[in-house]
Amino acid sequence: MKKITLVAFLLLAVYNADASTFTREVPVRQHGKEAGMLLDLGKISLGTLNDVEEKKQYLSTVQLEKQRIQNYTLRMVYDNAYQLYKQGDYQRAQELAQTILSIDPNFKQAQTLAQQANHMGTYGTVSESQVLDAKFKEALALYDSGRLVEANDKLNEILVIQPGNAKAQSWKQQIDVEIAKEYARRGEVANEQENYQAALDAWYNALLMRKNDPALVAKISEAEEKLRQQQLQEHMKQALEFYSRGQYVEAYTVFERIKKIQPGDARVQKYMSQLKNEIAGGYYTAGCQAYSAYHFDQAIAYWNNAKKWGADTAAMDNMIKQARNAKERYLRNQELRAKQEALQAQQAQALAEQAAQKAKEATEEAQRKAEEIDLKETIMVDDLVPGTTTTVIPGAATIPGTITAEQPLPGLIPAGMTQVSAEAHAASQAKYIQGLDAYNQDDFERARQAWIVAKQLDPGNMDAELGLRKIEERMMVK
Numbered sequence: 322m323k324k325i326t327l328v329a330f331l332l333l334a335v336y337n338a339d340a341s342t343f344t345r346e347v348p349v350r351q352h353g354k355e356a357g358m359l360l361d362l363g364k365i366s367l368g369t370l371n372d373v374e375e376k377k378q379y380l381s382t383v384q385l386e387k388q389r390i391q392n393y394t395l396r397m398v399y400d401n402a403y404q405l406y407k408q409g410d411y412q413r414a415q416e417l418a419q420t421i422l423s424i425d426p427n428f429k430q431a432q433t434l435a436q437q438a439n440h441m442g443t444y445g446t447v448s449e450s451q452v453l454d455a456k457f458k459e460a461l462a463l464y465d466s467g468r469l470v471e472a473n474d475k476l477n478e479i480l481v482i483q484p485g486n487a488k489a490q491s492w493k494q495q496i497d498v499e500i501a502k503e504y505a506r507r508g509e510v511a512n513e514q515e516n517y518q519a520a521l522d523a524w525y526n527a528l529l530m531r532k533n534d535p536a537l538v539a540k541i542s543e544a545e546e547k548l549r550q551q552q553l554q555e556h557m558k559q560a561l562e563f564y565s566r567g568q569y570v571e572a573y574t575v576f577e578r579i580k581k582i583q584p585g586d587a588r589v590q591k592y593m594s595q596l597k598n599e600i601a602g603g604y605y606t607a608g609c610q611a612y613s614a615y616h617f618d619q620a621i622a623y624w625n626n627a628k629k630w631g632a633d634t635a636a637m638d639n640m641i642k643q644a645r646n647a648k649e650r651y652l653r654n655q656e657l658r659a660k661q662e663a664l665q666a667q668q669a670q671a672l673a674e675q676a677a678q679k680a681k682e683a684t685e686e687a688q689r690k691a692e693e694i695d696l697k698e699t700i701m702v703d704d705l706v707p708g709t710t711t712t713v714i715p716g717a718a719t720i721p722g723t724i725t726a727e728q729p730l731p732g733l734i735p736a737g738m739t740q741v742s743a744e745a746h747a748a749s750q751a752k753y754i755q756g757l758d759a760y761n762q763d764d765f766e767r768a769r770q771a772w773i774v775a776k777q778l779d780p781g782n783m784d785a786e787l788g789l790r791k792i793e794e795r796m797m798v799k
Contacts, residue, residue: 395421411441460472469496521548552582569603605624621641690750691750753785772792
């Protein structure tokens with residue numbers, strides 16, 4: 322809703338200041354009436370209204386009162402504009418009418434006055450009677466073509482410019498009667514079709530023109546009762562459908578509408594009481610489920626809703642308190658668990674680094690042993706006995722032409738074991754290192770398999786044999 326602007330009041334002050342401009346004074350609102358009422362409404366607190374719907378109705382009443390005060394003020398401004406028009410001050414009349422329209426664009430009389438003042442100001446040589454005659458001819462043309470409402474509007478424009486025009490008044494009364502008959506006919510058709518709302522709309526429009534028609538008033542009263550019963554049946558059907566589907570909140574909302582249409586219905590009150598218990602119980606159960614799933618905020622929200630629907634306040638408050646305490650404990654435990662997991666991750670990282678270091682050392686040891694074996698390989702000694710080979714053993718004498726690489730020296734290789742190539746020895750050592758890494762990770766089965774392969778590649782791999790013994794000992798202990 323638009324508020325009355327300061328411009329309108331300034332214009333009123335200007336026009337009221339010149340006493341010779343008007344034939345009568347503008348009524349002055351006394352303290353304690355419209356203005357006083359508006360101020361008093363602004364001071365009233367809504368804190369005492371408990372129901373949301375009551376607050377809405379109260380605010381609606383305040384808005385209606387403000388609208389009434391605005392309409393009263395605009396009517397005074399319009400009267401002043403009309404006086405200016407009658408005195409020939411078309412420019413000021415138009416300005417004031419435009420000011421009214423800036424506040425209320427639907428003020429039809431101000432629209433007509435602004436158009437007429439503009440026309441008279443622009444074409445000053447055209448008399449008012451000529452303008453009225455043109456509008457009257459236009460109204461009759463509209464009437465002859467069956468456009469009764471538009472013809473009536475055109476006659477209203479004539480009466481705005483010249484309220485005492487008897488000819489326009491007579492035609493307007495005749496057209497009003499015909500429009501009222503048409504509205505009454507439409508109402509009858511809608512009523513027969515059981516479209517009671519459309520019937521009421523038509524009959525109320527007819528009643529605006531036939532204010533003292535008791536038969537029409539009786540029809541309206543009957544249609545309102547039928548519409549009320551029709552709405553009750555539709556709402557009751559909808560509410561019971563919601564109820565049967567378990568949509569209790571929606572059902573309760575519809576029953577509230579039914580209660581406004583027909584207050585005091587015992588059956589409706591019983592349904593509403595049952596629904597409140599069902600809804601409160603549903604929120605309570607949902608809160609318990611959320612609590613069990615550690616959704617504490619959701620549980621608190623459900624239990625608060627349960628209170629709104631009539632659940633025991635003390636019990637719900639106690640459960641809400643428990644949920645808040647449980648939430649704090651849960652968060653503390655989560656924080657402690659996160660710290661423990663971080664510590665375990667650090668320890669695992671340290672163990673992994675140790676295992677990697679051991680694996681690196683084992684690899685280096687294997688490489689060192691492989692290099693030692695390379696030094697013991699058979700070499701050709703061409704400068705001793707041509708065409709013969711010999712095995713060079715540190716600290717042992719070399720007898721050319723008598724001992725070959727295929728004939729190991731007695732006492733250097735353990736009994737029951739055969740000599741392997743350098744490649745097989747290196748592969749056996751690599752498998753031993755894999756087994757050692759698995760053993761350090763407590764994966765004893767993988768370590769055992771690796772050491773078995775190491776022994777197969779090099780039966781003389783004593784490290785692998787020692788590892789297999791350790792695994793067997795552990796298995797015997799278990």
